[in-house]
Each structure stands twice: as structure tokens, then as C-alpha cells.
Amino acid sequence: DAEAAGSPERGFPARSGDDQFIIYTGGTTGMPKGVMWRQEDLFFSGLGGGAPTGEPVKKPQELAERVAAGGDGITFFPTAPLMHGTSTLTAFIGFNFGQRVVIHRKFAPEEVLRTIEKEKVTSVSLVGDAMLRPLVDALSGPMKGTDCSSMFSVSSSGAIMSETVRRQFQALVPNVMLLNNFGSSESGFNGTATEDSGPERGFRIRVNSRTQVVDPTTHEPVAVGEVGRIAQCGHVPLGYYNDPGKTAETFFEQDGERWVLLGDMATVDEEGVVTVLGRGSQCINTGGEKVYPEEVEQALKSHPDVYDVLVAGVPDPKWGHHVAAVVQLRAGAVQPSLADIQTHCRSHLAGYKIPRQLVITDSIRRSPSGKADYRWARETAVAAVSAVSAADG
Template sequence: MEYNLADLFESVVDAVPDREALVYLDVPGTGAERRLTYAELDAAANRVAHHLLDSGLRPGEHLGLHLYNGVEYLQTVLACLKARLVPVNVNYRYVEDELAYLYRDADLAALVFDAEFGARVAKALPRAGRLRHLIRVGPGGTPAAVPFAEAEASGSPERGFGPRSPDDLFIIYTGGTTGLPKGVMWRQEDLFFSGLGGGAPTGEPVTRPEEVAERVAAGGDGITFFPAPPLMHGTSTLTAFICFHFGQRLVIHRKFVPEEVLRTIEREKVTSVSLVGDAMLRPLVDALTGPCRGTDLSSLFSVSSSGAIMSDAVRAEFTALAPDVVLLNNFGSSESGFNGTATDDAGPERGFRIRVNDRTRVVDPATHEPVAVGEPGRIAQRGHIPLGYYNDPRKTAETFFQRGDERWVLLGDMATVDAEGVVTVLGRGSQCINTGGEKVYPEEVEQALKSHPGVYDALVAGVPDERWGSRVAAVVQLRPDAGPVDAAALQHHCRARLAGYKIPRAVVFTDHIQRSPSGKADYRWARRVAAGA
């Protein structure tokens, strides 16, 4: 046995087959739900895995998951791992052009999609390259696809798969510096130790693959994980696997509805919730002071955030309502897995301070040498790191480097380090806008704006937003002969080209866009103008 995620999952199944593994609540509030034991989830994944192989897919080929949260999502990820196919997450907010790019860039051979997205999928398919096998979750006729229930029924519930490898891939697609998504290629063994904590994210990592199941068999149940964000974001899927490696129970909702999240915490005795910053924590606070006042949160031990920080103000409001719950701002990325957790003294005056693991450093981005105390640099990580970006050797060479005998990944976050080794994160090295945990890159939105016939030039920047952390704002210079063009027209224009969260929420019109003499964007100016609107 090796550090392969399917092998490790199956070892846990064999240790606790009758323990409840997954609770899925469909459209919150309807009462619809599914509950599966470890043995039932294993058999369900086996069925899909056999269907995929019987359909002509081969180990190493890529399968996209264009789905809302559901049993089918995790069942299909597990099926891919069992069959040695490579799972690829697809952002379900993407529109036709974005989907066509991702399907093609990821070399998808198969796609499992929710029927709700059928129209977008159908439009993207002609440009999808190698995509040849479609499975549809839910009723619908466009595009033609195998119904998921039929695919599941056609496969054997038994295992019977060939040997696997720790070198089998797991790809997590994330935003790129040009706005185009890029696929982070992880060996499963590296992902196990870096993104999944080595079988014990808060304790000593395992030293043998067999230890995962041994620890599960020796321990009890009673822990319930609840990742509130979409599974199509890497963090939620990795949270699910951490839960499975503990042999504990996972609860998921189809969509985030704050009142239903709180009711589920109370009913299912949830222990740990993961979410994305104030965008999710604030609605929970609003619900606790409104329709869900008095909800029993006594089972809840921790609420953790990845992808965006929970601000001090909202943390304080939540703590006043649930004083016994530990709030954790975690730091990591698709390229590094987990790096550390914010210190208790982090705040507006001191910045976002994190105690990092011993594989993380702050380095000079040019020399890759560690920076002196107090000097700014880029966060980097060594050891169990990805192989690079799929189909992007240039970006791989820019981001991954060799130092001595070790390979490192250079993250996009600027930071300083103090004498005690505590890292203060200063922000993205690029102009990335983080809106509710979603990454928005100005260049992509600018291109969409400038494709409007009335726009001469545009700059895009993030401005503060109470709920989302930042919101997308645009400063636009119109052509002299543009005629009447307003913010609503530009937003409508962008909506056909970009996912909804990338649409500028504010548009400021100016007579002249300020740039440097070389033509480079002056984003400080743009942010100042946009924030003053």
C-alpha cells in the first residue's frame, strides 16, 4: 500500500464500513437528504468508476466536474481516483467562453455536469477539443449525455481495479495572473502530506500509509465536518478528504443558505465548519440575530476560513453570539496546500500574521534567498509541492524553482517575517481582487470592457466591501463618438463574457485613464478613483 488517495480511502472503508460517512442535504429546507455509510459510498464510487472505464476512458485521462455540491460530486471524485482518472474541478459560474477555454486547456476527455448548466455546456462543446463522454446529473435533454443514474446502475459495486500509484495526479484549477484559470498538478502523495495534513492536520503526520486506517480503527467517531463553500473550490474537496481520512462524518449542502447552515449545525451536531471569510460569516451572524436566534451551537468547536479572512469586526460579532467557538483564519493556496493559521494578535494594526509550518519561508523573488527580518519578500514553500501547472511550462518555470537539493514553489503573496518567525502577509504581488474568496484578475475584466464598441480604455481595481471583503470596480474612458453608454450597459456587456462575480459592481467614467509613460496601468490611481465614487 502507498500514499494513493483511493487506496487510503478504501483502507478506511474496510476499517469502519458501517460508520456514517456522508450526509447530503439537497435544496435546503425541502427535507430531501441522502445518508451513506463508508461501505455505501465506496460501492457507489465503484459503480461510477467501472462505468467510466467501460465507456473507454483510460487511466491518466482527465474528467471535469461541472457540478453543484452533491453526493455525485464526491462519488465522481472517488471514482476517478479509483479508476486512475484525473479529476478536474470546473467553476460552475463560468460562462461559455471561459468553459470552452478550461475544457480545452485541461484536455478533458469526460465531463459530469448538472443539468442546470446544460445550455452553457452545449455552447462550449464545439470548442472543447478532446471531450467525448458526457454524464448529466438531473433531468434534461441538452446536450445529449448519459444520465448519472444510468451510469451508476451500469457499473459493478465491487472494486476489482488495478494497482495504483502515489504518482497518480490530482488537478486543482485556480485563477491565473492573466485571468485565465490554470491547473495545479499534484502528485497524490504530495497532496496527502501538504494539502491534507498527512492524515493528521493538527497532530503528527502518519509515517506509513497503513497508519491512516489503524488510527481510524483505534479512535471513535463523533466529529462532523461541514464545508460550506462549493466543492468545486479545492479547499472544500480537500476538507472532505481530511474528514474521510479521520473516518468521520461529512455534511454538505447543495448551496449556501445561512439559515439552513445553522439549522443543520444544530440538528446534525456539527463539530467543525469551514467557510470563506466575511462573505459567509456575516450572513451567519445576521441569521443568528434574526430568524435563527437561539439556535443551539453547543456541538460546534471551530469555524475556519480559507481563501479570504474573517475580519476582526465580524469575528467579534460572531463570538458574542457563540463564545465557545474557536475562529481560525487559515492561510494556504492551491499551489501550497496549508501553510499556517493566523495568530491571535493579528488585526488591522499588525496585519494578517500567521505562524507558518517549517516548510514555509519568505524569500527574495529574484534570488530565492530568505529575506532579512522585516524585509518584504514572497512566500515560498518546499517539500511536498505540486509538479507545476498543466499545459503551462512558462508559468511553471516562473513559479517553481530549485534551491539546493529541494524544489520550491513561489506563491503570489508578499510578506515579511519577524525575529520569531511569524509571517505578516502584505497582499498579492499582482493586482488580484479577492471578492468573497473568488479570485478576479483586472486584466480579464478590462479586456471584456474594452471589447464594448464604446469603450476606449479601462482599468479595474478592487475596492473595500463590507460583506465580500472587496468588490470589483472599473474606471472607464469612453470613445468620443460612443453615444450614450452607462454602467448598466457595460455590466450587461460583461455578463455574456464573464462569470457573475467578475462583473464590475461600480463603474466610474473619466475623461482620461492615467497610465505610466510606458503605458503600464496605474492601479493605485484607478483604485483611488474607484473608491471615491
Template sequence: MEFHQADLFEAIADAIGDRVALACGDRRLTFAEMDAEANRLAHHLIAAGVRPGEHVGMQLYNGVEYAAALLATLKIRAVPVNVNYRYVQKELLYLYQDSDIVALLYDAEFDDRVAATAPQAPKLRHLISVGGPGSVPGSVEYEEALAGCSTGRGFPPRSPDDTYIIYTGGTTGMPKGVMWSLRDLFFAFGNPAAPPFSVPQDVVEFARTSGPMIMMTAPPLMHGAAQMATFIAWCMGAAIVYVRKFDADEVWRTIGRERVNSLTVTGDAMAIPMADALERDSYDLSSLITYASTGAILTGAVRDRLQALLPNVMILDRFGSTESGSTAAAVAGSSPEKGLRFSPDVPDVTVLDESLRPVEPGSGVLGQVARTGFIARGYYNDPEKTAKTFPQVDGRRWLLTGDIATVEADGTIAVFGRGSQAINTGGEKVFPEEVEAVLKGHPDVYDAVVTGVPDPRWGSRVAAVVQLYPDRPAPSSEELDAHCRESLSGYKVPRAYAFVPEIVRSPTGKADYRWAKETAAAAG
């Protein structure tokens, strides 16, 4: 047995096979049943000609089929690839071709897009439709694919160096495939509360002796955070719970029905509608212990609102990225408005200055958050970006996350924002995250994205794209200006506002800054 997610799952299934592993809608599978379903799909993929090292795409909503596809792909030493189900044909074609997928599982409702795109991807040779028949010649329905396939294993030995790819980004450019070894992935995205694991058998014993906890991830499985939450749950011997598509009311109802103990969301994009739902209706949330945001930080106003609605629940923020794993926890009392401060989980996280040297604690010098040790291998099909993002320093390989920060005297890391999104206005740097957090603190603002637009005098000026609550009086630009000036220096206050019916975000809550810049510029 290796530090390999398929090896670990199989051993855990042998140890606690009758314990529930996954629940979604009206389907509930034990570890033994989940293993059997994944085995059947794995044998089908082998019969379809998928070989070790080849890539298998998943263009699916949340469900048993997505989880089975992840496990089945890993079982045969192939490489899973997440496909954004919101992509249109042009974006899909880029991803199909860039990722070199040879097989694709997709929801039948995406059939039109897949049928228009798949024939243009020369390496894509096998299609499996889920939830109905596909129209692409040669495609096979999921249940038909599994029919007659063995529920047993019989797979060859695996390596902890096998590859896992998570496609991420797309807000400032086309998505990029982040490559991991499975061993590094396991440790980088591990449960920070778990004991250290010296050998794989320690993980199995931890899962066997842990209580039957119930964990839920609200984001889509096409987001790496939801995939990692699934593996974390299984390595704790816990059940993972999904909703097929994010809906705030359905998440709360599912928590009550499944007696969920721990919930993972992605930032304000999920937290705001969930808070709205709590104010409209009541739910049985007596089982819920923790509410954690990963992949995007909760603004202080939203966090405070949630805490008032959930007084007995711990609300947590986690800091990390697809390339670095989960690396730090937010310090109590920090927020984008007041200043984000994080306490690293591991000693391999620091801040490197422009010379790629560690920032002296308390010096106030700005640099990039960086990690060494368990980090991604690089970007698939992009050696130039890999070399830039993963430099070698004194014989050690580092990841530069792009987050601008400094190290405070007590060792905590103060993060200001993403360097790629910083707005240079008259020589002053403005980080959009801080301004967005303040705007979202206004009671009539539902969501906001801040960007820079060209200015003949200052180079760039701060502009805000704002979504208001439709059932509340609309504040004027002057009111928002006065609200911002209570918390922000004058140069950080937006000089222009564009009001829109809905902010464009990815299903994982990430803002589309290209769209925001175009929208703000068009509004003048």
C-alpha cells in the same frame, strides 16, 4: 496500499464501513455505502471508455454525486477536474478545452450552458446529467449510468504519483489548473493535529480509533478547500456534511440537525451573512467546537463579531493556497487591520527575498512566502507559468506563493498581501487587504474591495468599491474617509468610492479585482 486517496478510502471503508461518511440534505451514506456508490460510477466510467490519466470534469453543486465522482475518478486512476458552475459559455469553453476533459458530470439545471458548449470541446465525449435528463445527444442520467454496475471493486493497482488537478483563480485572468501528485496532496493538505504517518496503514488505524467526529464544509466542492476538507474528514474516520448551495440559515440549521463539531468556511464572504443570520434567529449550536476559515482570512471586525455571537466556539484562520496546501495558522490577535502574522505548521515554509534567499528573521526585508517539499507539480498546459512560480534554488524546488511578507525575530511570518494586487501610489505600496479590512470594520459597510485606478500624478490612486447594508443609513464618502484615517496612513486611504448594490465575488469568496477596477474607474 499507497498514500493515494482512493486506496485510503477503501481501506477505511473496510475498517469502519458502518460509520456515517457523508450527509447532505436528506441523504446519509455510511463508508461502505459511499464506497459502493463510487464503485458503480467507476465501472460506468470504464465502460464509457475513460482510461487512466484522462480527465473527468465535475460541474455540480454539493452532494453525494460530487463526492462519488471524485472517488470514482481516482479509483480508475483518472484525473478529477473541478468546473465552476457560475461560468458562462465563453468561460466554460476555455475550461473544457484547457483541461482536456473527456467526460463531464453536471447538474441538469446547467443543461443549457453544457449543451451550447460541449459540442465545441472535441475531447469531451461522455456526459452524465445529475438530477434530471440532459438535452445533449448521447448524455446519460446519473441513476441510469449506475444501474446494473457492480458495487464491487476489482480495479488495478494505483500509484501515489497519480495526478489530481484543481482549477483555481480567474479573478485576474483565466483559471489555471494546479497539478498535484496524490501523495504530495495528502501530506500538503493533511490535518495539522494528526500524528505523523509513516505508512498508509497508519492513516487507517488513526481513522479506526478516532471518535466519530462530524465535520462540515460550507464552501462549494468546486473549491479545492472543500474537496480537501472532505478527504481530511474521511482520513479521520469522521463524517463530512454539506449543504447543496451556501445559505447562512441552512448552514446553521444543518449544524444543529447533524450535530456538527467542526465547520469550515471561506472568509468574510461567508462569515458576514452567517453573523447576520445569528443576529436574526437562534439555532442549536451546542455541538459546535471550531469555526475555521480557509482560503480567505477573516477581518478582525468580522472575527470579533462572530466570537461575540459564538463565545464557546474556537474561531481559527488557516493560511495556504491551492499550490501550497495548508501551511500555517494565524497567530492569536493578528488580523488584516492590525497585521497578519502566521506560525508555519512545517519547516518547509519560509520567505525568500528577490535573490531567492531566505529572509533573515527580524531583518524587516520583504520577500515572497515560499514552500518546498510537498508542493504542486505545476500548472496544466502552462510550462512558462510553472517555471516562474516553481523555481529551482540550489537543487531544491520551491513554490513562490505571491504573498508579500517578512520573517519576524520570533520566526513568525508577517504577511502584507498579494503582490499581484499591490497598488503603487507615488512610490508607496498599498496592499488592498489591509484597506478592505478597515472599511469592513465600519458598522454600515457590508463588503468592500479595494483596487488601484490610474492617476496622472501618482501613477495609481487607491479606490474602494463598497457594498452597504441596505437597511442602515448610508455613510458619506467623508465619513468613510474619517473612519479609514483612524487606522491607516494617509496614502492608504481611498481617494474614490464606488457604491454598488452587491460586490462581485466567486462562490469561494474571492474578490473579482478586474470587475472592481472597471467599476471604480467608471465611477471616477
């Protein structure tokens, strides 16, 4: 109907690399913000130059040459809602590369697996354990035997696929390459996790040449082992829509080049591998030590009774804040005690990072795109402390 009612005339000027595309952030740490991308910058930073494999192109014309030279047979399946930047950009990569793109209305694990089998999907994108774990449950349960042999990659961006869940999926679909990609609405793609990423060594990524860990004040690269914030130069967004204050906080110029300063804290080693600690705004200060929720969540997800978890800081009269774990148990699991959880974590984490509070909940609250709702987790943990205090009083 919309097409029939529309004018056959063009109705807008010729396309340009300056045309804008706005991606809204997930609002994990506050209100969503509209990230204003120039099409040209998004093409190179967010779409990897439009090339899903191999070296990114240096100019758009090269993409047409690669498509003409071959590269057929790829079917992309962005399984998160298209409101999520990961899914939108996955679809755009497929369109730019002249390949099939499969989409669906809603993430339903069994339907996802049926679609993979029916459409011979080769490349799936999703958002962390919140989407990978239900696929594991379906493949080992009602969808056991589903033909997933066409798949060669499953990638996640926006949330981490934990080592535990990746291992479970790999056992069910052994020939699939699992990629923990790192990026954001403000930077596009920054890098991919190393094979040794996990609870013991942390979320380690090999970043592209435009990504560095910098001092958030001086914007200079940090020394090896020092904590800084991840930043990216080159093709970066123009800023936030109608928010000059946040734009000034996040985007800066250094040595004549434009940069974006992300919210993620990190360190870098001698080989240039970056260890992502987590978002600075979610960091828990307990007894003077800094704890990043994502690291604790990775350790907790390796517990056999834990299905999903979020970690938050709760005010504590002795420590300033203590680490609280809000846990959704596996179906049929016997509820573990706080002591059980602490014993499990001791083999993965330093003592000050171990949860001092355990809250069991029916389900973990996440956004429709799979992003964690840390505000809800904090409120849930604080309410549990208040309930215990009231009962004791």
C-alpha cells in the same frame, strides 16, 4: 444509473502515490490554472497528513492507527461549493480520518445553521467574511437561538475572516474556535493566523517548517522585515496542467529540493511569524508607496456601515494610482461620505493607504466559491471616475 451501467471490473491499474489530482485555482488574478498534485504530495501538504488535529502523520499507515485508537465524534461541514479546494480537501480529511462529512448543494445561511443544529456539526470550513457575515446576520436575526453548541471550530481558507466579523460571530457562539488558515491551490496548508492578527498589526501567521519568505529572484530567504514572496518546499505540485510557461515561473529547485513560489508578498519577524501583505499582482503603487488591498479592506470592514468591500487601484494623474474602495453598505445604513470613511481609516492605516475614492454598489461581486473579483472592482471604480469626469465636462 451510472453505477448500474458500469462494469464490475476494476478497469484501471493499482493505485499509486503518483496518481494525479488536479485542483483549479480560483482565477482571482487571471485565468484559472490546473494545479497537478501527486496523491502522496497532496496527502501530506493539502490534507495535513490526513489528521485534522494534532501532529501530522509521517506515513499513511499511522493514520489508520490513530483512527483505530479513537478520535470518533467529528462531523465536518465544508460549506463552500466543492469546486473550492478548501471544501474538497476538508471532505477528504474527513473521509481519511473515518469521520462524518455533511455536504449541501448551495450556501444558504439559514440552511447552514439548520444543518449544524440537526447534524450536530463540530467543524465548519468556509471562505472568509463572504460566508461568515451572512451567518452572523442569520444568527442575530431570523435564526436567533439556533443550537450551535456542537461546534468547536470554524476555519477559513482562501479569504480572511476579518477581526470585526470574527468578534461578532464569537459573541453569538462564544465557545467556537475561529481559525484563519493560510494556504493555496499550489501549496495546500501553510499556517494559521495568530491571535493578534487584525487591522493594526496585519494578517500574521505562524507557518509550518516547509514555508519561508524568499527573494523572488534569488530564491534565498529574506532578512527580517524585508518584503519577499511566500514559498514552500517538500511536497509540492508537479506544475500547471498544459502550461509549461507558468510552471517555470512558479516552481523551482533550490539545493536539490523542489519549491513552489506563491503570489503572496510577505515579511517575517524575529520569531518567524509571517505577515501576509497581499498578492503582488493586486498591489497598488500610489505616489511611490505600495498598498495591498487586503490590509485596507480589513480596516474598512470595521466601519459599522460597511457590509462588504473590495479595494483596487485606479489610474491617477498625480499619484500614478489612487486607492479606491468599492463598498456594499449594510441594509438600512445611511450612506457615509468619503470623508467619513477616511476619518475611520486614519485610526487603522498610514495616510497613503487611506482610500481617495468611494464607490457605493448594491453588492460585491465574488465567484461562487467566495473569491473576490478584483478585476470587476477595478473596472467599477474606473467607470465611476469616468462618469464624474463626463459630468464635470
